[in-house]
Amino acid sequence: MPQSAQAREVDENYDAFQRGLAAWLPDHAGEYALMRSREIIGFFIQPGDALRAARAQFPDGLFSIQEVTDEPIDLGLWSHVQH
Numbered sequence: 001m002p003q004s005a006q007a008r009e010v011d012e013n014y015d016a017f018q019r020g021l022a023a024w025l026p027d028h029a030g031e032y033a034l035m036r037s038r039e040i041i042g043f044f045i046q047p048g049d050a051l052r053a054a055r056a057q058f059p060d061g062l063f064s065i066q067e068v069t070d071e072p073i074d075l076g077l078w079s080h081v082q083h
Contacts (some may be wrong), residue, residue: 013064
């Protein structure tokens with residue numbers, strides 16, 4: 001099954017985000033990075049501000065927002081499933 005453009009955008013942005021995280025943590029820890037095409041568009045204090053900026057700039061929905069943190073994300077039950 002082909003991956004949707006939005007899912008592909010999120011996956012590619014997340015990969016780029018993880019590669020650059022160490023560089024952004026010192027100045028932007030706890031902020032939210034708005035990303036498009038594997039590039040940081042801007043950093044925001046509140047996630048809602050990042051979302052509003054994203055919707056205004058990218059009506060096609062091809063963007064992602066990632067919190068600048070090195071803490072693992074708990075996905076609830078799914079993060080604890082074992083093979």
